[in-house]
Amino acid sequence: MSIVKVDKINKKFGKKQILHDVSFEINEGEILGFIGPNGAGKTTTIKLMLGLQSIDSGSVTINGYDLKKDFEKAIKGVGGIIESPDMYMYLSGRQNLKLIANMYKGITKKDIEDLIKLVGLEKRIDDKVSKYSLGMRQRLGIAAALISKPNVLILDEPTNGLDPQGILEIRELIKKLAKENKMAIMISSHNLSELENFITDACIIQNGKIVSNSSIKKLKSLDVSKYRFKLNKTRGIKTLFGNNNIEVIDDETFEIEVEKKDINSILKKLISNDFEIYSLYKVSMSLEEAFIKETGGNVIE
Amino acid sequence: MNKLVRNELYKLFHKKSTYIYLFIITVLLVLISYISNKSIQLANNNDFDSMIATSQSNIESFKDNNKILDEFKDSYVQELANIDSLKLAKERNVDVLSAEYDYIKSKVYALYLVKYNVIENGYSYSDFGYLSEEDFNNKLNETIKKLDNFVPIEEVKNDLNNLNKEQLCKSVSKKYCDEYYNVYKSVLEYRINNNIPYTQHENSNVLTSYLEAYLTYLELRDNKNLSKEKKDEYREVLKTVKLTQYRMEHNLIDNKKNVDLGSASFIASPIDENTIFLIFGIIVIACGIFSEEFDKGTIKQLLIKPYSRNKIAVAKIITCLIATLIFLIYFIIVNILCGQLLISAFDINSTVLMYDYNLEKVLVYNGFQLIGLYLLYKLPYLILFTLIILLVSVITRNTAISAVSGFMLIILPEILSLLIDKFKPLAYLPFYTWRLDEFMFGGRSTIKQLTFNNSLILDIVYIVIFSISLIIVFKRTDIKNQ
Ligand SMILES: Nc1ncnc2c1ncn2[C@@H]1O[C@H](COP(=O)(O)OP(=O)(O)OP(=O)(O)O)[C@@H](O)[C@H]1O
Numbered sequence A: 001m002s003i004v005k006v007d008k009i010n011k012k013f014g015k016k017q018i019l020h021d022v023s024f025e026i027n028e029g030e031i032l033g034f035i036g037p038n039g040a041g042k043t044t045t046i047k048l049m050l051g052l053q054s055i056d057s058g059s060v061t062i063n064g065y066d067l068k069k070d071f072e073k074a075i076k077g078v079g080g081i082i083e084s085p086d087m088y089m090y091l092s093g094r095q096n097l098k099l100i101a102n103m104y105k106g107i108t109k110k111d112i113e114d115l116i117k118l119v120g121l122e123k124r125i126d127d128k129v130s131k132y133s134l135g136m137r138q139r140l141g142i143a144a145a146l147i148s149k150p151n152v153l154i155l156d157e158p159t160n161g162l163d164p165q166g167i168l169e170i171r172e173l174i175k176k177l178a179k180e181n182k183m184a185i186m187i188s189s190h191n192l193s194e195l196e197n198f199i200t201d202a203c204i205i206q207n208g209k210i211v212s213n214s215s216i217k218k219l220k221s222l223d224v225s226k227y228r229f230k231l232n233k234t235r236g237i238k239t240l241f242g243n244n245n246i247e248v249i250d251d252e253t254f255e256i257e258v259e260k261k262d263i264n265s266i267l268k269k270l271i272s273n274d275f276e277i278y279s280l281y282k283v284s285m286s287l288e289e290a291f292i293k294e295t296g297g298n299v300i301e
Numbered sequence B: 001m002n003k004l005v006r007n008e009l010y011k012l013f014h015k016k017s018t019y020i021y022l023f024i025i026t027v028l029l030v031l032i033s034y035i036s037n038k039s040i041q042l043a044n045n046n047d048f049d050s051m052i053a054t055s056q057s058n059i060e061s062f063k064d065n066n067k068i069l070d071e072f073k074d075s076y077v078q079e080l081a082n083i084d085s086l087k088l089a090k091e092r093n094v095d096v097l098s099a100e101y102d103y104i105k106s107k108v109y110a111l112y113l114v115k116y117n118v119i120e121n122g123y124s125y126s127d128f129g130y131l132s133e134e135d136f137n138n139k140l141n142e143t144i145k146k147l148d149n150f151v152p153i154e155e156v157k158n159d160l161n162n163l164n165k166e167q168l169c170k171s172v173s174k175k176y177c178d179e180y181y182n183v184y185k186s187v188l189e190y191r192i193n194n195n196i197p198y199t200q201h202e203n204s205n206v207l208t209s210y211l212e213a214y215l216t217y218l219e220l221r222d223n224k225n226l227s228k229e230k231k232d233e234y235r236e237v238l239k240t241v242k243l244t245q246y247r248m249e250h251n252l253i254d255n256k257k258n259v260d261l262g263s264a265s266f267i268a269s270p271i272d273e274n275t276i277f278l279i280f281g282i283i284v285i286a287c288g289i290f291s292e293e294f295d296k297g298t299i300k301q302l303l304i305k306p307y308s309r310n311k312i313a314v315a316k317i318i319t320c321l322i323a324t325l326i327f328l329i330y331f332i333i334v335n336i337l338c339g340q341l342l343i344s345a346f347d348i349n350s351t352v353l354m355y356d357y358n359l360e361k362v363l364v365y366n367g368f369q370l371i372g373l374y375l376l377y378k379l380p381y382l383i384l385f386t387l388i389i390l391l392v393s394v395i396t397r398n399t400a401i402s403a404v405s406g407f408m409l410i411i412l413p414e415i416l417s418l419l420i421d422k423f424k425p426l427a428y429l430p431f432y433t434w435r436l437d438e439f440m441f442g443g444r445s446t447i448k449q450l451t452f453n454n455s456l457i458l459d460i461v462y463i464v465i466f467s468i469s470l471i472i473v474f475k476r477t478d479i480k481n482q
C-alpha cells in the first residue's frame, strides 16, 4: 500500500528549474534509497515533501492527505531529518526530546527513555548537545524523528559522520523499523554502495529528474551481466566487437557486458578469429554498475 | 498553541544570552539608581566651599583690568553678597535652602546695594559708595546679631498682621479683590499652622507659585473668549491651583509626607527614558525566536511538526510579547527595589497625586496603580515595537539588521519630527501614534494632529497590519539550504 506519493512535483529557484516532474511512491515496509550526486535535488525534494519549501506544481500525498491542503494531518505521520540534525545546542539531548514530545499528544516518559536506549545515547543524554559529536547528534536526530511514532521516516544523509559501527547500527535500526513497524522509509544519499545492502527500492535523481526508479531485486536480476574472458591475447578485440561495452583488463583478459543469449555468438566469433579461449565466467554486477547500466551514463557527473 | 508558546518560552529562558542580558541590565539599573541617589545627596549637601569658589570665579569674569564693568555691576554686587552670605552660613552651619539663609542673604545683599550705590543709579563707579567700609561692617555685624533671635515663621506672622487688602488688590481687578485676599490670607495661615516659612524649599515654593497662578487664574477664569494661547495658559494655571488646593486641604504640602509626584515616572523609567534597555531585550528575544532559529536550522524541526505555520507564527509573536512583558516587569521590580534600598526618599506605597486635565480634578494613586495604568497606555507601543522588530527579523533573517532597525525606531521619530510641519501625514506613522501615554490624564501630544482617539485607532490598525504581514511573510518563507 502506498503511504507516500510524490506526483510530478516541480520547483524553480528564480529562473533555474531545480526539479522536473519528480514522481515516486513509498510503500509500507519499504526502504527507498533516494540517490543522486551533489546538487541533484535530493534535499530540495525532501524539503518539498515536508512542506519546508513551496511546491510550484504537482502534489505530495502522505497517508492519504494532500500536503498542501491538509498540512497538519499529512505531516503528523512523518518524522524527518533534513540535511543535518539541527538541535538546540544550548539544551541537553533529553530537553530537546522533551520539547518535541510536548508538541504531540500522549507521549510518555517511558517512550522517550525507550528511544534514548534505542539510539544508544543513555550515557550522554543529559549533556548539552553542543558537547555532542556529529555522530551523536545524528543519533539524537533519529530519536527526535521517531518520537511521534511516525509511519513515515524521511532521512537526508543520515549516516553522515557516523563511524562504521554506527552506520551498521543505524542500518539495523532502519531495517527493523521498516520490518516490525511497517514504516515507509526514505533515505537519501549520494553514495549508492553504502545503501545497496539494505534498501528495498532505489530511485535515482539526476539534475532534478528521476532517471530510474525500481526495486533492488529487479535491478539485480537484470539480464545484462558482465562476463570475463581469458584468452591467449586481447589485441584486436575492440575492433572485433566494436567499442561497445568492452573493457580490456590486460593482455589476456577482457570483460564484456551482454545478455546471456549473446554468449554463444561471441564464442563463435572469437574462435573463428583464431583466439584461444582459456576461461569464461560471469562477473556479478554491483548495484551501482547496474544503475549505470540502466541509466546509460555516469551517475555522478 | 498553548504548548507551542510554552516551548518557545522554555527555549528562551534556557539560553545564556537571555540571562547575560538580564544581568547587564540589572547592573545598569542598580548603577543608575545609585548614581542618581548620590547626586541627590550631593545636591542636598551644603558644599559651601565650592559654591563660594563658583561665585568668586564669576566675579573675575565681571572684571576687566581689575575694573568692574558697568553692565555687570548688579551681578557683581549679587555675587559679593553671595560670598559673604555663604561664609556666614558656613560659620553658623545654616542650610542654604533654609529661611535663615534667605534672611542672611537678603540683608547682606541690601547692604551691598547701598554700599555700591546700585539702588540710586546703575552707573556709579566702583569703590565709591554711600557706606564707608566701617559703616558697612558695623551694619553687617548688627545683622548677624539679629540672626541669633531670628525665628523664620515670625516673618510670615508679620505679613499676616500687616496684611492690607487695598495694597494687595492693586494686582487684581476689583471684583476679585475679596477672593484674592482670602486666598492670600489662607496661604499665610497655612504657612503659620504648618510652620512653612519663606524659603527656597519645595514646600514654600509651591505656595508661592500657587499665589502667582491664582492671579492669572482669576484673570482668565470668567473670560469666555479666550484666545488659544490663553486657553492653554488657563489649563496649566488651573492645574497648579487645583493641585495646590488639594494638597493644602489634605495637608500634603510638606514633601516629607510621602507625596512624590515624580515616583510614577521613576518606576516607569525602564519603558520610558530607558527604552533603550528594553529594545536590547526585544532584540534578544526577537533574534532568539526568529533569526537564530533560521540561522541554526532548528526552525526546520519546528516546521515539520503538525502545526500550521500560522499557528507557529502566532505562537512566536505571543511568546515575544509575553517575554517582553516579563522583562519589563522584572525591570520594574528591580527599579522598585533599587528605589526602596538606595533612594531613601522613595516609597512605592507613597501617594501620588495626578491632575486630570479633562476632569479638572486631582486623582490619587499609589505607585502600583500608577504603574499599571502607565503600562496600559504603553501597551500599543510595546506591541508595535515588538512586531516591527519581529517583522524585520523574519524578512531579513539577519540579527544585525534587526538590531539596527530597533535603534532606527528610536532615532527616526526625532529626525522626522522636523519635517512633520511640511509633510503632515508623517505624524500618523506608528512611532508617533504609539505615544499614547502622552494623553494620560488629559495630556496632549506634541504633534497637533494626533488625539487619543485617532492615535489609538491607528495603533490598532497598525497592530493588525503588522501581525498579518508577519504571519504572511513567515508562511511564505522558503527554508533555504545551509
Ligand atoms: N535557495 C536556493 N536558491 C537557488 N538554488 C538553490 C537553492 N537551494 C538549492 N538550490 C540548487 O538546487 C540544486 C539542488 O540542490 P539540493 O540541495 O537539493 O541538492 P542535493 O541533491 O541535496 O545535494 P547534496 O548531495 O550536495 O546534498 C542545486 O543545484 C542547488 O544549487
Ligand SMILES: [Mg+2]
Binding pocket: A042, A043, A044, A083, A156
Ligand atoms: Mg542535500
